[in-house]
Amino acid sequence: MTTTSDASNAPQTADGRPSARRLLIVGPPGAGKGTQAARLAQELAIPAISTGDIFRANVSGQTELGVLAKSYMDKGEYVPDSVTNDMVRSRLDEDDARDGFLLDGYPRTLDQVEALDGMLTELGSELDAVLLLVVETDAVIERLVARGQEQGRSDDTEETIRRRLEVYAEQTAPLIDVYDKRGLVRRVDGMASIDQVTASLRDALGA
Numbered sequence: 001m002t003t004t005s006d007a008s009n010a011p012q013t014a015d016g017r018p019s020a021r022r023l024l025i026v027g028p029p030g031a032g033k034g035t036q037a038a039r040l041a042q043e044l045a046i047p048a049i050s051t052g053d054i055f056r057a058n059v060s061g062q063t064e065l066g067v068l069a070k071s072y073m074d075k076g077e078y079v080p081d082s083v084t085n086d087m088v089r090s091r092l093d094e095d096d097a098r099d100g101f102l103l104d105g106y107p108r109t110l111d112q113v114e115a116l117d118g119m120l121t122e123l124g125s126e127l128d129a130v131l132l133l134v135v136e137t138d139a140v141i142e143r144l145v146a147r148g149q150e151q152g153r154s155d156d157t158e159e160t161i162r163r164r165l166e167v168y169a170e171q172t173a174p175l176i177d178v179y180d181k182r183g184l185v186r187r188v189d190g191m192a193s194i195d196q197v198t199a200s201l202r203d204a205l206g207a
């Protein structure tokens with residue numbers, strides 16, 4: 001389903017930017033979260049914060065966190081909540097996240113939802129919207145297998161992809177209900193072209 005609305009009617013801040021600036025982007029592995037997060041964050045002038053990217057940077061840098069994260073990532077399992085929550089807490093404390101952020105890949109568990117609620121309360125702010133990319137499972141498996149071949153990401157093997165999709169269905173899909181009950185979820189068709197998805201997300205924020 002594509003959300004359509006007239007973005008020109010969207011609530012805006014004094015400088016003309018959309019006021020929805022504390023955002024999550026959610027969807028299964030391969031939904032295109034990273035691609036869309038980068039585009040949207042640039043348009044909104046907010047940082048895109050991807051827990052997967054932060055973990056991968058730590059893996060490359062061979063930090064203690066990276067060594068720990070890799071042992072989970074390569075199996076398609078989630079890094080323990082306490083580790084992930086601490087990492088996000090310190091990232092959200094940085095100056096560039098004060099006026100907004102787009103979190104990609106976090107929260108992924110109910111424990112992380114609670115932790116994020118706590119962080120936002122401490123910061124005196126709250127979420128404006130949760131953008132959900134709706135995609136078909138077969139298509140995302142194909143996308144991820146192709147990405148594995150192109151980029152050599154060590155968790156993009158067919159076996160790990162299947163496990164990641166299972167873990168998503170078990171642990172992350174239930175979060176959508178939680179945010180639906182809060183009236184925050186905006187669903188966007190993630191099967192359209194990259195540009196069309198970006199346009200739909202922009203519209204969804206104007207809604």
Ligand code: ADP
Binds near residue numbers: 053073107
């Ligand atoms: P994808 O959404 O395609 O699985 P990500 O780059 O978002 O890719 O995440 C890759 C891996 O990083 C996950 O499978 C998991 O091991 C770890 N990870 C990322 N975000 C989290 C999180 N919020 N909690 C726990 N583990 C995470």
